[in-house]
Amino acid sequence: MMISKELNDAINLQIGAEFGASLQYVAIATHFDGEGLKKMAELFYKQAEEEKEHAMKLVKYLVDTGGDVRIPAVAAPKAVFESAEEAVKLSLDWEMEVTRQINALYDIARGKNDYAGQNFLDWFVEEQVEEVSSMDNLLKVVRRVGEKNIIMMEAYLSHGD
Ligand code: FEO
Numbered sequence: 001m002m003i004s005k006e007l008n009d010a011i012n013l014q015i016g017a018e019f020g021a022s023l024q025y026v027a028i029a030t031h032f033d034g035e036g037l038k039k040m041a042e043l044f045y046k047q048a049e050e051e052k053e054h055a056m057k058l059v060k061y062l063v064d065t066g067g068d069v070r071i072p073a074v075a076a077p078k079a080v081f082e083s084a085e086e087a088v089k090l091s092l093d094w095e096m097e098v099t100r101q102i103n104a105l106y107d108i109a110r111g112k113n114d115y116a117g118q119n120f121l122d123w124f125v126e127e128q129v130e131e132v133s134s135m136d137n138l139l140k141v142v143r144r145v146g147e148k149n150i151i152m153m154e155a156y157l158s159h160g161d
Pocket of ligand 1: 054095
């Protein structure tokens, strides 16, 4: 077994956090779907898929390093949102929290002189910069557009197609 027990345990918790994020983004996507905001929904369905991929990357790493995979219970996601801003703000807060969690995993790997672990986690460190930045940008635009004109988000998001 190449991986330390401490990092193994922490990665198991992170697998739960990533699956939790995936569920939360599905819940947010369905909220937007219900509001007729198809592009916003699409963005969050896609995000949900990415979170599942993050979880699976962690699962594979444990398998590759001879660790134990113990997927924890995942709490039900928040399902009701008063506004687009609330849903996007929750997502940004979540991504900031995940960044802290990834940094904590990194600290464990560094403390154990686990170079393979640090090398593996580099991908997540970079990914979090991207995820926080794009969610932060989305929140800024949602705030500028305002709830009354939130349908404008559909046109805004269509520009990327
Ligand atoms: Fe897996 Fe959005 O962090």
